Amino acid sequence: MELQTLLKKQISLTEWLEQIGHAKSGEMRQEDNTKRARMETLASVxxxxxxxxxxxxxxxxxxxxAECLAYIQEHGNDLCALRLVPRDxxxxxxxxxxxxxxxxxxxxxKEQKIDHSLYxxxxxxxPSDHLWSSISVLNEQGFFGEIIADSHEKLTQGFYENxxxxxxHFDFKDWRLSEKNEAALAELKKIIxxxxxxxxxxxKKIKKVLETSFVKNYIQGYFETTTSSQYGLWFIDYNRILPALYSHKSLIPSKNTETHEKLSGRTGSPGMTRGRARIIAPNExxxxxxxxxxxxxxxxxxPEYVPLMKQCAGIITDRGGILTHAAIISRELGKPCLVGTGxxxxxxxxxxxIELNASLGYARML
Structure with a gap:
């Protein structure tokens, strides 16, 4: 399946959580729908x-x-993202x-079949380009995640190429990157x-108005950013619920060390299991x-894989990263998941x- 076709089929993390019946899917929907109001509040402080x-x-x-038509007249040729956010x-x-x-x-x-009074x-x-995109979590374990010189859905959905x-990972003292890249490090330092x-x-003011918390003088949360030549650095998400899903584990970068007997990747969801390999292509x-x-x-x-993710003993993927939606879902399902094996x-x-040891980041044939 072509990359663009795969990307068009992707859904939000809230929708992933709803598919598995997650207890906090309602809270996540509310948190997602109010993220820009939350960022605007933070930007006022x-x-x-x-x-x-x-x-x-x-x-x-x-x-x-009249106000809407005036906006369209002024910005009609500008690229945009449009979100229809429900009041209910x-x-x-x-x-x-x-x-x-x-x-x-x-x-x-005009193609959307909705009650317009409810949205x-x-x-x-x-932006027309993406110089950098990042997804990250900042909690007691530090500031960790992924950054790419491309668009942010390559991180959240995991369908990156080159x-x-x-x-x-930043432990509030030292930085560790999976590869040396001074430009990426400079971008991360700017973000934090x-x-x-x-x-x-x-x-105190931020804690009061946003009901959030701090660690080492840093705001705790899940964050997404993009940087473009047109607009510079923008935060595009700030979520207060997601860091709790990673509160017990620090995700420290390491390089793959693939051999003929062993596949190495990153821990999408910890755990160890043994079983028979079953390769499932999108058309299957x-x-x-x-x-x-x-x-x-x-x-x-x-998203089409969710029923199979529920059935299987564990999951191994060629692509994807530690904070992709699929990795988070694997963790919530309690399924060992190894991502980014290549x-x-x-x-x-x-x-x-095969033996899958996602906690240690490898799979091997038995």
Whole structure:
């Protein structure tokens, strides 16, 4: 399946969590729907660049209010992302990106079968290039995640090609990167500088208005950023719930050491299991069934793989990273998951008995 086709099929982390019946999926939906209001609140207290939207009631967009038409007239040729954010949190958020404001208004928006009175339309500037993108968690274990010189969905969804993500970890003293890259390190230092608040009075204010916490003078949270030549560095997500899913484990970068007998990767979800390899390509998902002693092998898990992820003993992927949506879901399912092996679907054969030790970052044939 082509990369662009795979990316179009991706869903938000909230939707992944809903597919597995996660207890906090409702909280996550609320947290996701309010992320830009939260970032705007933070930006009112400290310098915090983010992708600030222009917001209209969806009904005004549909009817073509004077204010909305004036915005379209001024920004019609600008690329945008459009989020239809529900006022009723039980409703789904609808979204698209990469088209001009005029194209969205004339096309995608009018195709949505919704009650416009129940939604707000968030028009968000969309850069034409991506110099850097990052996903990260900042908690008691430090500041860790991945950065790539490409668009951010390559990190959240895991379907990267070249360049590949660089993993990083900062323990509040020293930086570790999975490969030496001074430009990436400079970008990471810039990102974390916006999360440091030394003034105790400002910390108290932020804690009060955002119900958040600090560690070593840094704001705890899950963050996504993009940097473009047009807009510079922007935070595009700030989530207060996700860090708890990683509170017990520090994800420290390490290089793969693949041999003929052993596949090395990154810990998407810890654990160890043994079983038979089962390679499932995207075009085989619909007809596939796995037994509880089979280990799912694939290029990268997409939402269609969720039923198989529930059935299998463990998961090994060629691509993907430590904070991809699929890795988080594997952790919540309690399934050992090894990501970013590079060649698992090519090196392993169906029916081979293998040992998967995701905690230590390897799989080997028995």
């Amino acid at each position: 400290i310098p915090f660049p983010f992708d600030k939207p222009t917001i209209f009631p969806a009904q005004d967009v549909f009817r073509g209010s 949190q039980r409703l789904p958020k609808l979204r698209m990106r990469g088209f001009t404001v005029h194209e969205v208004f004339k096309g995608w928006f 707000d339309a968030h028009f968000i500037p969309h 360049p590949k993500p660089i993993e990083f 500088s916006f999360l440091e608040v030394s003034d105790t009075e400002l910390q 998902i619909a007809e596939a069934q796995l037994s509880k002693d089979e280990i799912l092998i694939c290029d990268m898990t997409s 060649t698992a679907s090519k090196q392993l054969k169906n029916g081979q008995n």
